[in-house]
Amino acid sequence: MPIKISHQFDAGAIDVLRADAPSAIELNIRKDSHADITQWFFFRVQGARETALTMRFLNAGQSAYPDGWKDYEAVASYDRETWFRVPTSFDGQVMTIDHTPTHDSVYYAYFEPYSWERHLALLDSAQLSPLVQLVDLGSTIDGRDLNMLVIGNPAAEKKVWVIARQHPGETMAEWFVEGMVEALLDPANPFGRQCLTEAEFYVVPNMNPDGSVRGNLRTNAAGANLNREWMNPTMARSPEVFLVREKMHEVGCDLFLDVHGDEGLPYVFVAGSESLPEFTAEQAAAQQKFIADFKIASPDFQDEHGYGATPFTAETLTMGSPYVTHAFGCLSLTLEMPFKDNANDPDPEAGWSGARSAELGKSILQPVLQALRAQ
Ligand SMILES: [Zn+2]
Numbered sequence: 001m002p003i004k005i006s007h008q009f010d011a012g013a014i015d016v017l018r019a020d021a022p023s024a025i026e027l028n029i030r031k032d033s034h035a036d037i038t039q040w041f042f043f044r045v046q047g048a049r050e051t052a053l054t055m056r057f058l059n060a061g062q063s064a065y066p067d068g069w070k071d072y073e074a075v076a077s078y079d080r081e082t083w084f085r086v087p088t089s090f091d092g093q094v095m096t097i098d099h100t101p102t103h104d105s106v107y108y109a110y111f112e113p114y115s116w117e118r119h120l121a122l123l124d125s126a127q128l129s130p131l132v133q134l135v136d137l138g139s140t141i142d143g144r145d146l147n148m149l150v151i152g153n154p155a156a157e158k159k160v161w162v163i164a165r166q167h168p169g170e171t172m173a174e175w176f177v178e179g180m181v182e183a184l185l186d187p188a189n190p191f192g193r194q195c196l197t198e199a200e201f202y203v204v205p206n207m208n209p210d211g212s213v214r215g216n217l218r219t220n221a222a223g224a225n226l227n228r229e230w231m232n233p234t235m236a237r238s239p240e241v242f243l244v245r246e247k248m249h250e251v252g253c254d255l256f257l258d259v260h261g262d263e264g265l266p267y268v269f270v271a272g273s274e275s276l277p278e279f280t281a282e283q284a285a286a287q288q289k290f291i292a293d294f295k296i297a298s299p300d301f302q303d304e305h306g307y308g309a310t311p312f313t314a315e316t317l318t319m320g321s322p323y324v325t326h327a328f329g330c331l332s333l334t335l336e337m338p339f340k341d342n343a344n345d346p347d348p349e350a351g352w353s354g355a356r357s358a359e360l361g362k363s364i365l366q367p368v369l370q371a372l373r374a375q
Protein backbone atom coordinates (compact mmCIF):
# COMPACT_ATOMS: atom_id res chain seq x y z
CA MET A 1 0.00 0.00 0.00
CA PRO A 2 1.42 3.44 -0.87
CA ILE A 3 2.15 6.02 1.79
CA LYS A 4 -0.36 8.86 1.90
CA ILE A 5 0.36 12.19 3.62
CA SER A 6 -2.47 14.68 4.18
CA HIS A 7 -2.99 17.96 6.02
CA GLN A 8 -6.45 19.23 5.04
CA PHE A 9 -7.81 19.49 8.59
CA ASP A 10 -7.89 21.96 11.47
CA ALA A 11 -4.35 23.39 11.91
CA GLY A 12 -2.92 20.98 9.33
CA ALA A 13 0.22 22.27 7.60
CA ILE A 14 2.98 20.60 5.57
CA ASP A 15 4.40 20.69 2.03
CA VAL A 16 5.04 17.22 0.63
CA LEU A 17 7.93 17.01 -1.84
CA ARG A 18 8.07 13.24 -2.19
CA ALA A 19 6.44 10.32 -0.41
CA ASP A 20 6.98 7.47 -2.85
CA ALA A 21 9.30 5.54 -0.52
CA PRO A 22 8.82 5.29 3.27
CA SER A 23 12.57 5.51 3.89
CA ALA A 24 13.00 8.70 1.82
CA ILE A 25 10.07 10.99 2.55
CA GLU A 26 10.93 14.63 1.83
CA LEU A 27 8.92 17.49 3.30
CA ASN A 28 9.08 21.24 3.70
CA ILE A 29 7.66 23.06 6.67
CA ARG A 30 4.92 25.28 5.27
CA LYS A 31 4.92 29.05 5.64
CA ASP A 32 2.28 30.82 7.72
CA SER A 33 -0.65 31.57 5.43
CA HIS A 34 0.27 35.24 4.87
CA ALA A 35 3.76 35.66 6.31
CA ASP A 36 7.24 34.38 5.62
CA ILE A 37 7.45 32.31 8.80
CA THR A 38 7.94 28.57 8.90
CA GLN A 39 7.89 26.46 12.07
CA TRP A 40 4.49 24.80 12.68
CA PHE A 41 3.71 21.44 11.09
CA PHE A 42 0.84 18.99 11.57
CA PHE A 43 0.04 16.18 9.17
CA ARG A 44 -1.32 12.65 8.90
CA VAL A 45 0.40 9.59 7.44
CA GLN A 46 -1.59 6.56 6.31
CA GLY A 47 -0.42 3.23 4.99
CA ALA A 48 2.73 2.90 7.09
CA ARG A 49 1.73 0.40 9.76
CA GLU A 50 4.86 -1.46 10.96
CA THR A 51 6.83 0.39 8.27
CA ALA A 52 9.95 2.36 9.20
CA LEU A 53 9.42 5.98 8.14
CA THR A 54 12.26 8.42 7.59
CA MET A 55 10.83 11.89 7.13
CA ARG A 56 13.26 14.64 6.23
CA PHE A 57 12.23 18.29 6.62
CA LEU A 58 14.52 19.89 4.07
CA ASN A 59 13.92 23.56 4.95
CA ALA A 60 14.18 23.23 8.75
CA GLY A 61 17.40 25.27 8.72
CA GLN A 62 15.52 28.23 7.21
CA SER A 63 12.67 28.17 9.72
CA ALA A 64 11.82 31.09 12.01
CA TYR A 65 13.71 29.51 14.95
CA PRO A 66 16.30 26.96 13.79
CA ASP A 67 17.41 26.67 17.45
CA GLY A 68 14.01 25.16 18.04
CA TRP A 69 15.15 21.95 16.34
CA LYS A 70 18.20 21.43 18.57
CA ASP A 71 17.45 18.74 21.16
CA TYR A 72 13.88 18.70 19.88
CA GLU A 73 11.61 15.70 19.41
CA ALA A 74 8.41 15.90 17.36
CA VAL A 75 5.10 14.64 18.78
CA ALA A 76 2.96 11.87 17.30
CA SER A 77 -0.44 10.38 18.03
CA TYR A 78 -2.73 7.66 16.74
CA ASP A 79 -5.92 9.07 18.27
CA ARG A 80 -5.15 12.81 18.72
CA GLU A 81 -5.69 12.29 22.46
CA THR A 82 -2.42 10.72 23.57
CA TRP A 83 0.67 12.39 22.11
CA PHE A 84 4.17 11.02 22.49
CA ARG A 85 7.63 12.09 21.36
CA VAL A 86 9.36 10.37 18.45
CA PRO A 87 13.09 10.21 17.59
CA THR A 88 14.07 13.43 15.81
CA SER A 89 17.45 14.80 14.76
CA PHE A 90 18.71 18.03 13.23
CA ASP A 91 21.98 18.51 11.33
CA GLY A 92 21.77 22.29 11.10
CA GLN A 93 19.73 22.21 7.88
CA VAL A 94 17.59 19.09 7.70
CA MET A 95 15.40 17.82 10.53
CA THR A 96 14.67 14.11 10.40
CA ILE A 97 11.95 12.08 12.15
CA ASP A 98 12.53 8.33 12.29
CA HIS A 99 9.47 6.44 13.42
CA THR A 100 7.71 3.13 12.78
CA PRO A 101 3.95 3.55 13.32
CA THR A 102 2.10 0.63 14.91
CA HIS A 103 -1.28 1.58 13.40
CA ASP A 104 -2.63 2.40 9.95
CA SER A 105 -2.99 6.14 10.60
CA VAL A 106 -0.66 8.40 12.57
CA TYR A 107 -0.42 12.15 13.11
CA TYR A 108 2.79 14.14 13.55
CA ALA A 109 2.94 17.71 14.86
CA TYR A 110 5.30 20.38 16.15
CA PHE A 111 3.50 20.32 19.50
CA GLU A 112 0.32 18.77 20.89
CA PRO A 113 -2.41 20.64 18.97
CA TYR A 114 -5.31 22.42 20.66
CA SER A 115 -8.16 22.11 18.19
CA TRP A 116 -10.80 24.68 17.32
CA GLU A 117 -13.37 22.07 18.38
CA ARG A 118 -11.74 21.83 21.81
CA HIS A 119 -11.66 25.63 21.99
CA LEU A 120 -15.44 25.75 21.41
CA ALA A 121 -15.96 22.95 23.94
CA LEU A 122 -13.98 24.93 26.52
CA LEU A 123 -16.24 27.95 26.00
CA ASP A 124 -19.39 25.79 26.01
CA SER A 125 -18.62 24.02 29.26
CA ALA A 126 -17.40 27.18 31.00
CA GLN A 127 -20.60 29.09 30.23
CA LEU A 128 -22.64 26.46 32.09
CA SER A 129 -21.17 27.83 35.33
CA PRO A 130 -23.25 30.58 36.95
CA LEU A 131 -19.94 32.39 37.53
CA VAL A 132 -19.28 32.82 33.81
CA GLN A 133 -20.37 35.23 31.11
CA LEU A 134 -19.39 34.20 27.59
CA VAL A 135 -18.74 37.43 25.71
CA ASP A 136 -18.37 37.89 21.96
CA LEU A 137 -15.87 40.69 21.33
CA GLY A 138 -16.31 40.67 17.56
CA SER A 139 -15.16 38.82 14.48
CA THR A 140 -11.79 38.00 13.01
CA ILE A 141 -10.76 38.62 9.40
CA ASP A 142 -11.91 35.11 8.41
CA GLY A 143 -15.19 35.67 10.28
CA ARG A 144 -14.46 33.57 13.36
CA ASP A 145 -15.77 34.59 16.78
CA LEU A 146 -13.34 36.27 19.15
CA ASN A 147 -14.69 35.13 22.50
CA MET A 148 -13.86 36.00 26.07
CA LEU A 149 -14.85 34.39 29.37
CA VAL A 150 -15.68 36.83 32.15
CA ILE A 151 -15.47 34.91 35.40
CA GLY A 152 -16.44 35.91 38.92
CA ASN A 153 -18.07 38.77 40.69
CA PRO A 154 -18.70 41.90 38.55
CA ALA A 155 -18.67 43.92 41.79
CA ALA A 156 -15.04 43.01 42.42
CA GLU A 157 -12.97 46.11 41.80
CA LYS A 158 -9.85 44.37 40.55
CA LYS A 159 -9.72 43.02 37.03
CA VAL A 160 -7.34 40.23 35.99
CA TRP A 161 -6.73 39.68 32.27
CA VAL A 162 -5.30 36.48 30.84
CA ILE A 163 -4.82 36.09 27.09
CA ALA A 164 -3.35 33.16 25.16
CA ARG A 165 -2.26 32.21 21.66
CA GLN A 166 -1.51 35.61 20.19
CA HIS A 167 0.96 33.29 18.45
CA PRO A 168 -1.45 30.59 17.34
CA GLY A 169 1.06 27.74 16.99
CA GLU A 170 1.90 28.10 20.69
CA THR A 171 -0.90 25.73 21.58
CA MET A 172 0.49 25.07 25.07
CA ALA A 173 -0.92 28.51 25.92
CA GLU A 174 -4.51 27.37 25.48
CA TRP A 175 -3.84 24.14 27.38
CA PHE A 176 -2.62 26.43 30.17
CA VAL A 177 -5.83 28.48 30.04
CA GLU A 178 -7.95 25.33 30.10
CA GLY A 179 -6.28 24.26 33.35
CA MET A 180 -6.57 27.73 34.85
CA VAL A 181 -10.26 28.06 34.00
CA GLU A 182 -10.94 24.60 35.38
CA ALA A 183 -9.28 25.56 38.68
CA LEU A 184 -11.13 28.88 38.81
CA LEU A 185 -14.48 27.15 38.35
CA ASP A 186 -13.74 24.21 40.65
CA PRO A 187 -15.74 24.84 43.83
CA ALA A 188 -13.29 22.61 45.72
CA ASN A 189 -10.22 24.63 44.71
CA PRO A 190 -9.39 27.16 47.45
CA PHE A 191 -7.20 29.30 45.18
CA GLY A 192 -9.96 29.50 42.60
CA ARG A 193 -12.51 30.42 45.26
CA GLN A 194 -10.30 33.07 46.83
CA CYS A 195 -9.19 34.54 43.51
CA LEU A 196 -12.83 35.08 42.57
CA THR A 197 -13.55 36.90 45.82
CA GLU A 198 -10.63 39.26 45.08
CA ALA A 199 -11.10 39.94 41.36
CA GLU A 200 -13.08 39.47 38.20
CA PHE A 201 -11.21 37.49 35.52
CA TYR A 202 -11.23 38.37 31.82
CA VAL A 203 -9.90 35.40 29.90
CA VAL A 204 -9.32 35.23 26.13
CA PRO A 205 -8.44 31.56 25.56
CA ASN A 206 -7.56 32.05 21.91
CA MET A 207 -6.42 35.48 20.68
CA ASN A 208 -5.76 34.22 17.16
CA PRO A 209 -8.57 31.94 15.91
CA ASP A 210 -7.72 32.36 12.21
CA GLY A 211 -4.04 31.60 12.64
CA SER A 212 -4.93 28.59 14.79
CA VAL A 213 -7.20 26.97 12.22
CA ARG A 214 -4.91 27.91 9.32
CA GLY A 215 -2.00 26.16 11.03
CA ASN A 216 0.14 29.30 11.46
CA LEU A 217 2.90 29.60 14.01
CA ARG A 218 2.90 33.32 14.61
CA THR A 219 0.46 35.34 12.51
CA ASN A 220 -3.21 35.97 11.79
CA ALA A 221 -5.09 35.90 8.47
CA ALA A 222 -3.56 39.25 7.46
CA GLY A 223 -0.03 38.10 8.24
CA ALA A 224 0.14 40.26 11.39
CA ASN A 225 2.20 39.20 14.42
CA LEU A 226 -0.38 40.21 17.01
CA ASN A 227 2.25 40.67 19.70
CA ARG A 228 3.66 43.59 17.70
CA GLU A 229 0.30 45.33 17.21
CA TRP A 230 -0.48 46.72 20.66
CA MET A 231 0.41 50.36 20.00
CA ASN A 232 -1.71 50.85 16.88
CA PRO A 233 -4.02 47.90 16.22
CA THR A 234 -6.57 48.28 13.41
CA MET A 235 -9.72 46.39 12.52
CA ALA A 236 -8.29 45.75 9.06
CA ARG A 237 -4.99 44.22 10.13
CA SER A 238 -5.29 43.15 13.76
CA PRO A 239 -8.93 43.14 14.90
CA GLU A 240 -8.07 40.61 17.63
CA VAL A 241 -5.80 43.09 19.45
CA PHE A 242 -8.00 46.08 18.60
CA LEU A 243 -11.08 44.49 20.19
CA VAL A 244 -9.31 43.15 23.30
CA ARG A 245 -7.40 46.37 23.90
CA GLU A 246 -10.60 48.41 23.56
CA LYS A 247 -12.33 46.23 26.16
CA MET A 248 -9.34 46.46 28.51
CA HIS A 249 -9.44 50.24 28.39
CA GLU A 250 -13.18 50.10 29.07
CA VAL A 251 -13.06 47.85 32.15
CA GLY A 252 -9.50 48.44 33.40
CA CYS A 253 -6.71 46.04 34.24
CA ASP A 254 -4.95 45.28 37.55
CA LEU A 255 -2.96 42.21 36.50
CA PHE A 256 -2.16 40.91 33.02
CA LEU A 257 -0.78 37.61 31.81
CA ASP A 258 0.04 36.96 28.17
CA VAL A 259 0.65 33.23 27.67
CA HIS A 260 3.12 31.92 25.07
CA GLY A 261 5.45 29.10 24.10
CA ASP A 262 9.15 29.46 23.38
CA GLU A 263 10.75 27.48 20.55
CA GLY A 264 14.29 27.47 21.90
CA LEU A 265 14.50 27.37 25.68
CA PRO A 266 13.59 24.15 27.51
CA TYR A 267 12.21 25.97 30.56
CA VAL A 268 9.12 27.74 31.91
CA PHE A 269 9.86 31.41 32.53
CA VAL A 270 8.39 34.91 32.45
CA ALA A 271 9.45 38.14 30.78
CA GLY A 272 8.53 41.29 32.67
CA SER A 273 8.29 44.98 31.94
CA GLU A 274 11.64 46.03 33.45
CA SER A 275 12.86 47.48 30.14
CA LEU A 276 10.27 50.30 30.36
CA PRO A 277 11.98 53.61 31.24
CA GLU A 278 9.19 54.46 33.69
CA PHE A 279 9.33 51.09 35.50
CA THR A 280 9.33 51.87 39.24
CA ALA A 281 11.03 50.11 42.14
CA GLU A 282 7.57 49.31 43.46
CA GLN A 283 6.59 47.64 40.18
CA ALA A 284 9.87 45.73 40.17
CA ALA A 285 9.18 44.49 43.70
CA ALA A 286 5.66 43.33 42.76
CA GLN A 287 7.10 41.49 39.75
CA GLN A 288 9.78 39.83 41.89
CA LYS A 289 7.22 38.79 44.48
CA PHE A 290 5.06 37.19 41.78
CA ILE A 291 8.07 35.26 40.48
CA ALA A 292 9.01 34.06 43.99
CA ASP A 293 5.41 32.99 44.71
CA PHE A 294 5.11 31.20 41.36
CA LYS A 295 8.27 29.20 42.09
CA ILE A 296 6.65 27.94 45.28
CA ALA A 297 3.35 27.18 43.52
CA SER A 298 4.91 25.16 40.68
CA PRO A 299 8.28 23.37 40.60
CA ASP A 300 8.00 23.60 36.78
CA PHE A 301 8.51 27.37 36.97
CA GLN A 302 12.00 28.85 37.32
CA ASP A 303 13.78 32.18 36.89
CA GLU A 304 17.39 31.17 36.17
CA HIS A 305 16.88 30.78 32.42
CA GLY A 306 15.00 33.34 30.33
CA TYR A 307 15.44 36.18 27.86
CA GLY A 308 17.62 38.24 30.18
CA ALA A 309 17.80 42.02 30.02
CA THR A 310 16.37 43.46 26.82
CA PRO A 311 16.84 47.13 25.91
CA PHE A 312 13.86 49.44 25.47
CA THR A 313 13.27 50.05 21.74
CA ALA A 314 10.51 51.37 19.51
CA GLU A 315 9.21 47.81 19.35
CA THR A 316 8.78 47.34 23.12
CA LEU A 317 5.40 49.04 23.44
CA THR A 318 4.00 47.14 20.46
CA MET A 319 4.08 44.01 22.65
CA GLY A 320 1.13 43.15 24.86
CA SER A 321 2.75 42.86 28.25
CA PRO A 322 4.94 46.03 28.21
CA TYR A 323 2.07 47.93 26.60
CA VAL A 324 -0.24 46.99 29.47
CA THR A 325 2.27 48.03 32.15
CA HIS A 326 2.74 51.31 30.28
CA ALA A 327 -1.01 51.94 29.86
CA PHE A 328 -2.30 50.65 33.21
CA GLY A 329 0.74 50.68 35.51
CA CYS A 330 -0.07 47.18 36.69
CA LEU A 331 1.82 43.92 37.06
CA SER A 332 2.06 42.43 33.59
CA LEU A 333 3.98 39.37 32.46
CA THR A 334 4.63 37.33 29.35
CA LEU A 335 4.66 33.67 30.36
CA GLU A 336 6.69 31.28 28.22
CA MET A 337 6.45 27.48 28.20
CA PRO A 338 8.73 25.18 26.21
CA PHE A 339 7.97 23.36 22.96
CA LYS A 340 10.69 20.89 23.93
CA ASP A 341 10.61 19.86 27.59
CA ASN A 342 11.38 21.21 31.04
CA ALA A 343 15.10 20.41 31.27
CA ASN A 344 14.87 20.63 35.07
CA ASP A 345 12.39 17.73 35.14
CA PRO A 346 12.22 16.06 31.73
CA ASP A 347 9.57 13.56 30.65
CA PRO A 348 11.11 11.33 27.94
CA GLU A 349 7.70 10.02 26.86
CA ALA A 350 5.71 13.23 26.44
CA GLY A 351 8.18 16.09 26.85
CA TRP A 352 6.41 19.31 27.76
CA SER A 353 2.75 18.57 27.05
CA GLY A 354 -0.80 19.81 27.12
CA ALA A 355 -1.32 18.14 30.49
CA ARG A 356 1.73 19.81 32.05
CA SER A 357 0.65 23.16 30.61
CA ALA A 358 -2.80 22.71 32.16
CA GLU A 359 -1.25 21.90 35.55
CA LEU A 360 0.84 25.05 35.29
CA GLY A 361 -2.37 26.95 34.50
CA LYS A 362 -3.92 25.65 37.72
CA SER A 363 -0.87 26.60 39.75
CA ILE A 364 -0.81 30.20 38.50
CA LEU A 365 -3.77 31.01 40.74
CA GLN A 366 -1.52 30.86 43.81
CA PRO A 367 0.83 33.74 42.80
CA VAL A 368 -2.13 35.60 41.29
CA LEU A 369 -3.96 35.44 44.61
CA GLN A 370 -0.90 36.68 46.50
CA ALA A 371 -0.46 39.53 44.02
CA LEU A 372 -4.11 40.58 44.34
CA ARG A 373 -3.89 40.57 48.14
CA ALA A 374 -0.70 42.61 48.08
CA GLN A 375 -2.25 45.36 45.95
ZN1 LIG B 1 4.76 33.71 21.43
